[in-house]
Amino acid sequence: MQSPTVNRVAGRSPGRRRLADRDGLLGALFxxxxxxYIVALVAVPFAIAIAFSLADVxxxxxxxxxxxxxxxxxxxDKEAMPQFWRALSDTFIFTLxxxxxxxxxxxxxxxxxxxxxxxxxxxxxxIMLPWATPISLGTIGWLWIFDSKFSxxxxxxxxxxxxxxxxxxxxxxxxxxxxxxxxAMASVILVHVWRMLPLSAVILMAGLxxxxxxxxxxxxxxxxxxxxxxxxxxxxxxxxIMSIALLxxxxxxxxxxxxxxxxxxxxxxxxxxxxxxxxxxxxIEGGALAQGAAIALFLFPLLLVVAFLVLRNARRTEIx
Amino acid sequence: MKHKLLIIAVLLTAAAFLIVxxxxxxxxxxxxxxxxNTITEQxxxxxxITEQIEVEGEQxxxxxIVEVxxxxxxxxxxxxxxxxxxxxxxxxxxxxDEFAPAWGDSVGVNMSVEHISFTExxxxxxxxxxxGEGPTIVELVIGGSLFVEGVHDLTDLNMQAQExxxxxxxxxxxxxxxxxxxxxxGFCHGWIPDPGDYNKTLWTEAGFPDGPDTWQxxxxxxxxxxxxxxxxxxxxxxxxxxxxxxxxxxxxxFGGSIQDENENVxxxxxxxxxxxxxxxxxxxxxxxxxxxxxxxxxxxxxxIAGELSYILNSISAxxxxxxxxxxxxxxxxxxxxxxxxxxxxxxxxxxxxVYVIPxxxxxxELEAAKAFILHHTANYSQAVFNSEMYNFPAFKSTVPExxxxxxxxxxxxxxxxxGDKLKVLGTAExxxxxxxxxxxxxxxxxQVYAQRIISNMMAQVAKGEKTAEEAVAEAEAQIxxxxxxxxxxGYVGGE
Numbered sequence: 171m172q173s174p175t176v177n178r179v180a181g182r183s184p185g186r187r188r189l190a191d192r193d194g195l196l197g198a199l200f201x202x203x204x205x206x207y208i209v210a211l212v213a214v215p216f217a218i219a220i221a222f223s224l225a226d227v228x229x230x231x232x233x234x235x236x237x238x239x240x241x242x243x244x245x246x247d248k249e250a251m252p253q254f255w256r257a258l259s260d261t262f263i264f265t266l267x268x269x270x271x272x273x274x275x276x277x278x279x280x281x282x283x284x285x286x287x288x289x290x291x292x293x294x295x296x297i298m299l300p301w302a303t304p305i306s307l308g309t310i311g312w313l314w315i316f317d318s319k320f321s322x323x324x325x326x327x328x329x330x331x332x333x334x335x336x337x338x339x340x341x342x343x344x345x346x347x348x349x350x351x352x353x354a355m356a357s358v359i360l361v362h363v364w365r366m367l368p369l370s371a372v373i374l375m376a377g378l379x380x381x382x383x384x385x386x387x388x389x390x391x392x393x394x395x396x397x398x399x400x401x402x403x404x405x406x407x408x409x410x411i412m413s414i415a416l417l418x419x420x421x422x423x424x425x426x427x428x429x430x431x432x433x434x435x436x437x438x439x440x441x442x443x444x445x446x447x448x449x450x451x452x453x454i455e456g457g458a459l460a461q462g463a464a465i466a467l468f469l470f471p472l473l474l475v476v477a478f479l480v481l482r483n484a485r486r487t488e489i490x
Numbered sequence: 491m492k493h494k495l496l497i498i499a500v501l502l503t504a505a506a507f508l509i510v511x512x513x514x515x516x517x518x519x520x521x522x523x524x525x526x527n528t529i530t531e532q533x534x535x536x537x538x539i540t541e542q543i544e545v546e547g548e549q550x551x552x553x554x555i556v557e558v559x560x561x562x563x564x565x566x567x568x569x570x571x572x573x574x575x576x577x578x579x580x581x582x583x584x585x586x587d588e589f590a591p592a593w594g595d596s597v598g599v600n601m602s603v604e605h606i607s608f609t610e611x612x613x614x615x616x617x618x619x620x621x622g623e624g625p626t627i628v629e630l631v632i633g634g635s636l637f638v639e640g641v642h643d644l645t646d647l648n649m650q651a652q653e654x655x656x657x658x659x660x661x662x663x664x665x666x667x668x669x670x671x672x673x674x675x676g677f678c679h680g681w682i683p684d685p686g687d688y689n690k691t692l693w694t695e696a697g698f699p700d701g702p703d704t705w706q707x708x709x710x711x712x713x714x715x716x717x718x719x720x721x722x723x724x725x726x727x728x729x730x731x732x733x734x735x736x737x738x739x740x741x742x743x744f745g746g747s748i749q750d751e752n753e754n755v756x757x758x759x760x761x762x763x764x765x766x767x768x769x770x771x772x773x774x775x776x777x778x779x780x781x782x783x784x785x786x787x788x789x790x791x792x793x794i795a796g797e798l799s800y801i802l803n804s805i806s807a808x809x810x811x812x813x814x815x816x817x818x819x820x821x822x823x824x825x826x827x828x829x830x831x832x833x834x835x836x837x838x839x840x841x842x843x844v845y846v847i848p849x850x851x852x853x854x855e856l857e858a859a860k861a862f863i864l865h866h867t868a869n870y871s872q873a874v875f876n877s878e879m880y881n882f883p884a885f886k887s888t889v890p891e892x893x894x895x896x897x898x899x900x901x902x903x904x905x906x907x908x909g910d911k912l913k914v915l916g917t918a919e920x921x922x923x924x925x926x927x928x929x930x931x932x933x934x935x936x937q938v939y940a941q942r943i944i945s946n947m948m949a950q951v952a953k954g955e956k957t958a959e960e961a962v963a964e965a966e967a968q969i970x971x972x973x974x975x976x977x978x979x980g981y982v983g984g985e
Contacts, residue, residue: 230640250971252964253941254634319779319789319797349783376576435729438782439949440942454612456940457636457933458975
């Protein structure tokens with residue numbers, strides 16, 4: 171006697187039965203939308219960018235006349251384009267500093283959020299807000315906070331007697347956050363941290379909550395302190411997921427142009443320029459599309475290696 | 491339970507206070523503009539032009555009647571679209587949103603208008619040219635020569651317009667004509683003067699009741715005002731449009747330039763070095779560090795807040811102030827471009843409004859686009875009025891109301907006190923220059939502008955990081971290869 175399920179399958183037409191039974195074909199069909207999406211929106215633009223960087227295109231003429239590595243040589247010329255080297259070093263400084271701060275703060279935040287306390291869902295939701303806010307909108311808010319004349323931070327500092335004539339931060343009445351090199355760089359890093367912290371914290375919190383309670387209980391019974399448990403039990407266990415959080419953070423921050431574009435446009439002088447903004451100013455606003463593409467692609471090989479190493483490390487740690 | 495009820499009661503009370511506090515209050519508002527006129531009557535297909543011509547060495551006034559884009563009908567289904575920046579004066583957008591489709595209806599064309607931020611114009615046009623489809627007409631505000639390879643040659647349209655409306659103002663021609671190609675890549679219909687805006691009370695106390703006349707006056711008066719009255723001056727040195735133009739105005743007024751009239755790089759000159767040193771002095775004696783962080787709106791905001799004694803900008807800040815605080819607006823006055831030590835007097839226009847038509851536009855769509863541009867130019871009185879006199883015409887004959895005795899510059903229809911406050915703008919044609927002066931606004935000069943090389947050069951010296959000589963030499967090293975690249979493509983002259 172056949173089961174009802176088998177009877178229903180047997181009742182279908184031979185053609186449909188063959189399709190339903192062919193796992194390979196079905197798998198390909200289900201994967202197709204994702205593949206089409208990646209090819210159309212990632213692979214094709216990426217290939218076009220590579221072609222542009224090796225050709226003599228401008229904003230007015232995108233016909234491809236290949237010139238080899240000429241664009242890369244031009245953008246790397248220290249005398250002709252000193253901004254490029256400054257942008258390259260700033261990209262590293264902003265990304266690495268911001269991610270170091272994010273990982274430390276995200277660990278603390280994740281530990282707090284993983285605790286059981288009243289209103290923890292509201293707290294989690296509020297902490298996610300910077301990530302949910304469109305980055306351009308959030309950065310415009312920060313632009314106002316750092317404004318040279320109307321900064322609320324200036325106002326508070328003046329109120330508590332720290333800013334103004336004969337004060338610790340005086341004699342000026344304004345901090346000029348975006349007009350001083352060090353403060354401008356710190357401001358850009360702060361906004362990157364503000365943006366990336368929620369995502370990293372939530373990823374780490376998911377890792378922390380997945381650790382079996384038995385392990386923690388056992389360590390506590392053995393007399394381990396909080397810090398010993400944290401550094402020798404929790405951290406090793408969440409290392410794979412922490413690597414993923416770090417990878418996301420690195421790639422998002424390396425490739426971001428919005429924060430610098432909105433906050434400083436690379437200033438003061440070009441002391442907060444990053445590769446993404448410099449590619450835009452050269453390629454789109456300056457019309458030298460080929461050079462812009464070369465600048466934008468400059469970090470790709472490095473990011474590829476970073477992604478490969480982090481993912482491999484995460485997998486090894488997981489298997490171990 | 492009692493505690494919970496208490497907490498709820500407190501929260502409700504607080505919410506009630508908040509709601510009451512947020513209720514709109516009746517506020518007495520004094521408006522400068524008590525009566526707003528509108529100009530909606532469209533110019534007919536013919537126009538009477540009165541102009542001076544030279545006959546046997548004497549100036550003779552002649553009157554002639556010209557045709558303006560005869561009201562032809564286009565094939566059924568013709569559609570054109572205009573992509574332009576969101577104008578700083580919203581009324582202009584409201585006006586053109588009605589004006590353009592109305593013209594379309596009269597000639598059988600379905601015409602639409604779209605507005606985007608001016609920072610998005612370049613990316614959008616680049617993408618459209620690459621894709622081979624997009625808007626029919628794009629209004630650029632600066633640097634249209636970058637697109638010379640991807641847009642139609644509009645020499646015929648410019649010639650026709652000059653035939654119809656008379657001579658085009660030089661600053662507009664320089665921003666739509668590229669000498670090395672001998673073609674007009676765009677049609678410049680308007681430009682925006684960039685006078686000095688100053689606070690009269692402050693400058694009167696400094697001994698300059700009519701504002702500064704020279705850069706030296708600016709240094710002396712600005713210094714007095716900052717040191718004695720606590721108000722700094724605002725010439726930006728950050729990567730933004732106003733800073734770039736202010737730096738150029740100073741260089742030109744000192745007799746220097748980035749390129750010469752033959753498109754050779756000449757920035758490394760004693761005049762430019764002198765100008766850069768002067769800017770450093772100006773910063774030391776009249777400004778604060780904020781000028782290194784400014785956006786394009788910062789000097790407007792500073793003037794409106796009464797925290798800047800002088801800025802170099804269009805009248806937009808003043809118009810905003812008129813609406814926010816009419817009393818404060820009464821204290822803002824204008825001066826023309828400042829003179830340099832050898833009497834040169836130059837300042838760039840704020841922007842230029844240049845229509846370009848991408849190469850993918852063809853057939854009836856192309857013809858309709860050209861007809862619209864002529865129609866728009868013929869009706870430029872409406873454009874000037876609805877921009878609250880922010881736009882100035884490329885063809886003066888199209889807006890006689892602006893320049894005539896007792897016209898809009900003599901009696902501001904938007905309520906300036908005194909009414910002739912904007913009269914100084916009538917002289918702008920004498921000192922206005924363009925990006926690239928004394929050469930053309932070629933693609934190389936636009937790339938130099940986009941990479942903010944000039945404002946950075948000024949800022950590095952003002953910050954004391956480099957000497958003027960070093961900064962100018964470094965700028966030259968950056969600018970020369972840019973010129974060579976575009977020269978190789980045939981879009982820059984010189985050697």
